[in-house]
Amino acid sequence: MKFGVIVFPGSNCDHDAYHVVSKHVGQPVDFIWHKQTDLSRYDAVVVPGGFSYGDYLRAGALARFSPVMKAVKDFAAQGKFVFGVCNGFQILCEAGLLPGALMRNSGLHFVCKHVNIKVENQNTPYTSELEKDKVLSIPVAHAEGNYVCDDATFHALEENNQIVFRYCNESGEISPEANPNGSRSNIAGICNLDRNVLGMMPHPERACEELLGSNDGRDIFRSLTNAIARI
């Protein structure tokens, strides 16, 4: 089993992801510079958080044109796992691997805090070790996490159970007060139809150590590892 963490100019959560995969997941992992175009030796790639290309034009808009992204598209088409976190989620939306877009937070502020998210679909490779409706405490740190899509896309996401995480309060209630950024229907993370591509704004790689306030993120990585092992 081998993981890769893609590094764009401006990525800054790449080392966090690398640390979690090597230390807590206990699997070999490489950094993949964005100019690389061969992903054949990997089972899963993490598209990490940060500010790729300085967020110029739109968050994630320019990273889409990095050479590695064509390889990531082919990789996803082969059913391999692509896990986008924060800026990674924005990049996957810009690249068309996930539907919708992430806009400026409705409150305009950069939001940096622990939030609660609810597992809305446990039948994905990223959530199979979690119970449905379980509430996870995971930090967010973003200015553009406001998930937007048109009605047709939203209904398709609901019908196909592609909404994987929603922002909620401590008891799992999904309310406007629990929504940190104005995301449609409190959406915090979605997957593609085939379930092998996941994007989420909260940072599970920053929630894998009790010392950092939560280790709820470990179950997401554990789910993914088990999904790869089953192939």
Added chain:
Amino acid sequence: MKAKVYVTLKPSVLDPQGKAIHHSVELLGFEQIQDVRQGKYFEIALDSNLEESEAKETAERIARDILANPVIEDYRVEIVS
């Protein structure tokens, strides 16, 4: 030859930055302001030997493929010779 590209949020998309600017405009004492929407403006210099129609087509493709995100934004292209 120059292409001017205007990228604007779709009317259905809320614009929190425009709202904040609107609020500041009101604080500045301007009344009768109904709404402010923020957008982006690009100037693209093109080869002068291009036909206007070719220039427009090129700029439209650039606007569609890079400058605007069709999920949330519209664009408009003007060619100035």
